[in-house]
Amino acid sequence: MNPEQLTAWLQRFAELVHEQKDELTALDSAIGDADHGSNMDRGMTAVVAALAEAPPADAAAVLKKTGTTLVSKVGGASGPLYGTLFLRMAGAADGGFAPALRAGFEGVLARGKAEPGDKTMVDALGPACDVLDAGGSLAEAAQAAADGRDATVPLVARKGRASYLGERSAGHADPGATSTALLLRAAAETLS
Amino acid sequence: MKKLINDPADVVADALRGMAAAHPRLRVDHENRVVFRGDAPVQGKVGLVSGGGSGHEPMHGGFVGPGMLDAACAGEVFTSPVPDQMVAATQGVDGGAGVLHIVKNYTGDVMNFEMAAELVAAESGTEVVTVVVDDDVAVTDSLYTAGRRGVGTTVLLEKIVGAAAEEGRPLAAVADLARRIDDSGRSMGVALTSCTVPAAGKPTFDLPEGEMEIGIGIHGEPGRRRVPLAPAREVAQMLVEPILADREFTDGVICFVNGLGGTPLLELYVVYAEVASILEKAGIGIARSLVGPYMTSLEMAGCSVTLLQADDELLRLWDAPVDTPGLRWGA
Numbered sequence: 442m443n444p445e446q447l448t449a450w451l452q453r454f455a456e457l458v459h460e461q462k463d464e465l466t467a468l469d470s471a472i473g474d475a476d477h478g479s480n481m482d483r484g485m486t487a488v489v490a491a492l493a494e495a496p497p498a499d500a501a502a503v504l505k506k507t508g509t510t511l512v513s514k515v516g517g518a519s520g521p522l523y524g525t526l527f528l529r530m531a532g533a534a535d536g537g538f539a540p541a542l543r544a545g546f547e548g549v550l551a552r553g554k555a556e557p558g559d560k561t562m563v564d565a566l567g568p569a570c571d572v573l574d575a576g577g578s579l580a581e582a583a584q585a586a587a588d589g590r591d592a593t594v595p596l597v598a599r600k601g602r603a604s605y606l607g608e609r610s611a612g613h614a615d616p617g618a619t620s621t622a623l624l625l626r627a628a629a630e631t632l633s
Numbered sequence: 634m635k636k637l638i639n640d641p642a643d644v645v646a647d648a649l650r651g652m653a654a655a656h657p658r659l660r661v662d663h664e665n666r667v668v669f670r671g672d673a674p675v676q677g678k679v680g681l682v683s684g685g686g687s688g689h690e691p692m693h694g695g696f697v698g699p700g701m702l703d704a705a706c707a708g709e710v711f712t713s714p715v716p717d718q719m720v721a722a723t724q725g726v727d728g729g730a731g732v733l734h735i736v737k738n739y740t741g742d743v744m745n746f747e748m749a750a751e752l753v754a755a756e757s758g759t760e761v762v763t764v765v766v767d768d769d770v771a772v773t774d775s776l777y778t779a780g781r782r783g784v785g786t787t788v789l790l791e792k793i794v795g796a797a798a799e800e801g802r803p804l805a806a807v808a809d810l811a812r813r814i815d816d817s818g819r820s821m822g823v824a825l826t827s828c829t830v831p832a833a834g835k836p837t838f839d840l841p842e843g844e845m846e847i848g849i850g851i852h853g854e855p856g857r858r859r860v861p862l863a864p865a866r867e868v869a870q871m872l873v874e875p876i877l878a879d880r881e882f883t884d885g886v887i888c889f890v891n892g893l894g895g896t897p898l899l900e901l902y903v904v905y906a907e908v909a910s911i912l913e914k915a916g917i918g919i920a921r922s923l924v925g926p927y928m929t930s931l932e933m934a935g936c937s938v939t940l941l942q943a944d945d946e947l948l949r950l951w952d953a954p955v956d957t958p959g960l961r962w963g964a
Contacts, residue, residue, distance in 0.1 A: 474852055475833055476712055512748060516712045521744035552744060597777075601740045604778035605854045 442500040442538055446632055448492050451507055453627035455485035458620060469616040472603040477519060477616040484515035484523070504531035504541070518553070518601055519617065522562060525552045538632060539573035546570045553600065560596040560603065560610065562617035565589040569625045579629040586625035590618040634834045641831035645687045645707055652694055656958050659697055665721040666707045666714065668694040673703050673726045679798040679807045680704070680726030683735040683791060684719060685742055686711040688830070689851060691959030692788060692928045698957035699964065701795035702735075710830050710931070711852045713741035719749030723759060731760035731804035733811065735791060737783025738767035739852075762804055764811040766790060768818045768939070770879045771848030771856050782850050785891050785939030786818030788927045789951075792960060796953035814941065819880050821872045822937030824849035825862070826895060828930050847871050851893070851930045851937075865900070869907035872938040877915060880942070884918040887941040887951060892926035895934035901925065904936055912940075921951055927959060 458465070458481045466478030488510045497503045508527030512520055529548030530541040546566050555561040568585035577585075591614065598610040601617075638644050645666065652668060653661035660669040667684075674680060683693045684706030693705035703726035708714035723732045732753075736746045743765060750761045766783035794811045802810075824846045827836035837853035840846060845868070848856025863871075876882075890905045892898070905924050912919060920943050928937070943951070954963030 474711060474854075475830070475837070476709075479832070480712070513715055513717050516708055516715045516745065517741040518713075518744060520713075520715060521741075521748050524748070552747075553740075599777050600779055602779070602852070602854055605772060605782075605850065607777075609855065 442534060442541070442632075444497055444500055444503045447500055447503040448496070450628055450631040451485070451492065451503070452489055453631050454624050455489045457623040457627055458482050458485050461623065465616050465620055468614055468619055471613045472598060472606055472610045473616060474517075474602050476517060477620065480515050480517055480519055481523075481620055484511045484520065487514045499534075501531045501534035504528070504534055519620075522549055522553050522617070525549055526566075538579075538628070539570075542566075542573060543570045555600045558596060559599040560593045560615045560618075561598075561600050562615070562621040564593050564596075564615065565618040565621035565625070579625070579633045583622070583625040583629035586622040590614055590622040593618045634829050634831070636829070636831060638831055641834070644831045645709060648687070648690070649694070649707060652958070659958070662721060662725070665718045667718055667722045667725065668697045668705045668707065669722070669725055670698050670703050674728035675703070675726075676728045677730055678728050678801060679730045679804050680723070680728060680732040681735060681791070681795055681798055682706070682719065682722045682726060682732055683787075684708065684714045684722065685737055685739070686713060686852070688828075688931045689928050693791070695959030696788070696791050696957050698955070700799050700953060700955035701791055701957045701960065710832065713739065713745045716745050716749035716752055719746055720752050720756070723749065723753050723761060724757065727757075727759045731762065733794070733798070733804065733807055734761060734763040735787070735794070735811065736763055736765050737787055738765050738780055739782060740779050760804060762808040764808055764815065766815050768815060768820045769850065770819050770821050770875045771850070773857075782854070784822065784851055785820040785889050785928055785937050786815060786941060788891070789818060789887055789889060789923070789939065789941050790814045792955060793947055793950045795955065796950040799953070814947070817943075818939060818941040819876045820937050820939040821847075821875050822849045822851070822856070822891075822893065822935060823847050823868055823872060824853070824856070824893065824930075824933055824935040826932075826934040828853055828894065828933040830931070845935070849933075849935060851928060853930065853933065865903045866907045869904055869911060869938070873908055873911045873940075876938065876940055882917050882940055882942055884916070885920040885943050885948070886912070886917055887921045887923070887943050887947075888912065888919045889923040889927075889939040889941070891923075891928050891937045891939065893933040893935040893937065894926055894929035895932045896926075896936055898925060901936055904938070908938055920948055
């Protein structure tokens with residue numbers, strides 16, 4: 442991983458989040474508090490600006506800057522979760538993308554205390570990590586994340602504000618799993 | 634949407650400017666969106682920090698002052714503040730005796746305060762203890778949810794714990810007291826109308842004329858059930874019954890009827906009368922009361938009822954002087 446590639450990945454993720462901001466918010470209105478699209482768009486816009494203002498010298502510094510910016514700008518639950526993902530990736534950046542993403546995933550699990558099947562971003566991130574650890578390509582990982590997102594549709598939420606809906610949360614894709622699928626799609630497009 | 638605002642994006646910043654102008658004894662850090670008591674840090678006193686999404690005023694900024702909080706972090710409307718704000722608040726109130734974080738149990742609030750505590754631990758020697766408030770009996774099955782939400786008990790806790798900190802009690806004792814209060818308080822709310830988040834511009838949920846949502850959360854999260862509108866005496870029953878079913882209450886409670894923002898005090902007193910009558914029949918004497926809009930949900934119509942099992946110590950601390958924009962007596 443070099444800093445230019447990672448920056449291109451994050452720029453692409455920011456573009457996708459911006460394009461799909463309204464869809465993310467609509468998903469979040471259905472089962473949460475209607476701010477996931479606007480919060481992620483605000484956070485990733487700030488990340489792109491921060492990386493452009495002072496381009497970090499190495500991969501770990503890009504990931505760390507991304508994590509601290511998201512933690513500082515996003516709030517809610519997605520700020521700490523995405524922030525932790527990137528901060529933990531920064532700590533494991535030397536080993537390459539797959540081990541870094543796995544470290545990030547473990548950070549998300551520890552921070553959010555969600556398990557697979559709780560209808561969260563874990564359901565998209567976990568399958569993508571499994572594919573990469575098994576030697577799969579980024580395109581295959583992105584597909585696994587998208588499948589994981591789709592698999593959240595019938596689930597009943599057990600974490601976050603959506604959990605208060607109980608059975609009423611079934612029938613909608615999880616907004617966090619949806620933005621995570623975009624993160625992996627951006628990786629497949631820029632890091633392959 | 635009809636609101637007295639300038640721009641939806643500026644609501645929180647503009648309101649903080651107003652708080653600073655109206656209450657010169659508070660110090661507002663506009664960059665970090667933290668309200669401090671003017672004399673913070675108070676040397677030798679445990680610092681009390683709370684915070685959360687805006688839209689619940691006077692909570693939490695209106696509870697900053699002698700006898701209550703030392704600082705409150707204001708997030709966007711219904712969105713948790715970020716760790717940077719909590720770190721600034723914690724450092725600003727550290728008078729050498731440690732800092733207590735009072736956090737309502739919402740996923741975002743808990744995670745952001747957790748990260749803030751980690752950052753404080755990494756950066757300085759300030760000791761931080763966190764207490765999470767989760768008193769909403771509307772959420773029944775915490776195994777399959779994010780757990781009970783923090784509601785009305787938070788207000789009573791901030792007052793009582795604030796008095797204990799003012800007396801100079803050490804951090805561990807203040808934290809134990811806070812946990813005991815969380816354990817002794819239960820709440821349940823009802824919404825008659827939705828609220829409109831300024832940035833969203835339209836009501837958060839749809840509640841038809843003639844219906845109400847029993848067990849509503851303070852961000853418009855759904856409750857236990859939607860039922861036809863009923864007289865206040867029946868509504869009071871629907872709120873008090875699940876509270877009494879959840880915990881045993883004996884003589885000497887603090888009874889708090891809280892307005893959610895759009896319900897006039899006249900109606901809150903109608904509800905209070907019914908609650909008092911139910912408690913009297915149940916043999917539960919009310920030692921102290923609080924009636925009014927203290928933990929609101931923007932302009933939502935409705936109310937919540939909180940019962941806190943008190944004892945002589947809690948009542949003495951409740952009666953101690955408090956001097957904040959939202960609660961003021963004995964000062």
